[in-house]
Amino acid sequence: VARPEEAGRARPVRLDLDRSLVVAAREDPARFDALYRKYVAQVYSFATYELRDRHDAEDVTARTFLSALAGLPRFTERAHDPDEPEASSFRVWLFTIARNAIAEHKRTRRRHPEADIDAAIHLADPTDLTHIVEQREDWGSAWRAVADLPGDRRRALVLRFVHEMTTSEIAAVLDRSEPAVRVLIHRALRAVAADLERRR
Amino acid sequence: MTSGTGDSTREADPDVEALVVDRYLESLLARRPVGISDVPDDLVTVADRLVADLPRPHPSPTFEEHLAARLAAAAAAAPAGLPTDEPFTLPADVLIFPAARSAHDRGAVRPVVIGGVLTSAAISLAGAAIVAWRWSRYPDDRMARAVRAVARTRPV
Numbered sequence: 587v588a589r590p591e592e593a594g595r596a597r598p599v600r601l602d603l604d605r606s607l608v609v610a611a612r613e614d615p616a617r618f619d620a621l622y623r624k625y626v627a628q629v630y631s632f633a634t635y636e637l638r639d640r641h642d643a644e645d646v647t648a649r650t651f652l653s654a655l656a657g658l659p660r661f662t663e664r665a666h667d668p669d670e671p672e673a674s675s676f677r678v679w680l681f682t683i684a685r686n687a688i689a690e691h692k693r694t695r696r697r698h699p700e701a702d703i704d705a706a707i708h709l710a711d712p713t714d715l716t717h718i719v720e721q722r723e724d725w726g727s728a729w730r731a732v733a734d735l736p737g738d739r740r741r742a743l744v745l746r747f748v749h750e751m752t753t754s755e756i757a758a759v760l761d762r763s764e765p766a767v768r769v770l771i772h773r774a775l776r777a778v779a780a781d782l783e784r785r786r
Numbered sequence: 787m788t789s790g791t792g793d794s795t796r797e798a799d800p801d802v803e804a805l806v807v808d809r810y811l812e813s814l815l816a817r818r819p820v821g822i823s824d825v826p827d828d829l830v831t832v833a834d835r836l837v838a839d840l841p842r843p844h845p846s847p848t849f850e851e852h853l854a855a856r857l858a859a860a861a862a863a864a865p866a867g868l869p870t871d872e873p874f875t876l877p878a879d880v881l882i883f884p885a886a887r888s889a890h891d892r893g894a895v896r897p898v899v900i901g902g903v904l905t906s907a908a909i910s911l912a913g914a915a916i917v918a919w920r921w922s923r924y925p926d927d928r929m930a931r932a933v934r935a936v937a938r939t940r941p942v
Contacts (some may be wrong), residue, residue, distance in 0.1 A: 607788060614849040615860075615862075616858065617859045618861055619854060619857065619858065619861075619916065619936070622853075622854060622857055623854075625849035625851070626845060626850055627842075627844050627845060630843060630844065630845040631842050631843045631844070632844065634843035635843070640843075641882075643843070643845075644845065644849050644853075647845065647849075648853050648856065651853065651857055652856070652857065652860060655857055655860055655861060655864070657862075658859070701914035706904070722898060727839075728835055728836055728839035728840055729839075729840065729841065732836070732840065743836070743839075746815075747815075747833075747837060748840050748842055749839050750815050752812070753808055753812075765801070765804075767801070768801075768804040768805060768808045769801065769804045770879045771807070771808065771811070772800065772803060772808075772829075774808050775807065775829050775832055775833060776829070778832050779829060779831070779832040781827045782835070783828075784797060
């Protein structure tokens with residue numbers, strides 16, 4: 587919180603949660619490690635929900651952080667919303683890079699499909715996330731219901747429930763308006779509720 | 787588990803209901819659920835379920851360390867103090883206080899999948915190990931040290 591003197595009164599002004607880490611990394615790129623350690627699990631998790639494959643998620647995570655390191659001088663801190671004191675525009679920027687990396691990964695996969703040897707011989711990869719999660723009925727049904735949602739509904743729900751982003755952060759990541767994100771999440775919840783009811 | 791009293795069958799403006807649900811989710815994820823009576827029962831139930839059941843996939847330590855090494859190599863090759871589009875500057879008369887930890891870092895109890903190994907961060911040894919390992923790698927700045935010092939003084 588910063589308190590600039592304004593007409594004799596101190597007015598609290600929130601700073602971006604990651605400002606000090608970003609400043610340090612800009613001055614010395616070796617200190618980018620702190621931002622990496624803080625967000626690697628979140629980016630990996632987001633990629634895993636989108637790609638449903640551990641190796642693909644690792645590939646996208648690596649590309650996201652290498653791009654972020656290279657692009658850090660171009661990062662611009664957005665105006666901070668006083669109603670959301672725990673938001674980070676760096677995190678939003680990072681997830682935007684991840685979203686683009688995931689989209690590029692999917693495009694490449696469509697252009698150059700690879701034969702899956704495990705699928706060909708009907709063996710489940712023991713480290714495959716879907717396989718692991720589905721072994722637990724309680725976790726598996728929620729996972730499947732969310733995974734079956736179409737594109738931005740799924741992304742909005744995952745960003746809300748797994749990454750605990752605010753509506754405005756999700757709007758920035760998905761490049762949509764806040765009312766549109768609220769409607770996306772609302773419809774996604776309705777769809778998941780109906781799906782879980784059908785599976786009972 | 788929270789139970790709502792809203793009537794999911796009543797006629798409601800979808801935009802208004804979306805706003806009400808958004809407010810409820812905000813409070814739910816802040817661990818202070820309010821406004822349940824305004825939200826249809828089925829949505830309260832599914833929101834509670836997603837908070838509890840959606841797993842949080844976690845990269846394996848091997849992958850994380852390998853990528854850290856790649857980033858360190860890339861950082862070593864990058865010139866320090868690059869010019870920025872928007873340098874961070876503050877007025878001279880401001881007082882700066884540490885920012886709060888993110889909601890994500892508050893650590894909800896939910897399933898965690900660590901590089902292909904299924905666990906629960908709340909109960910398993912693997913979950914405890916990954917939490918300890920993660921904490922050992924938090925940035926070693928003044929704010930992080932203060933947060934860890936406060937955490938150590940709190941009863942478990």
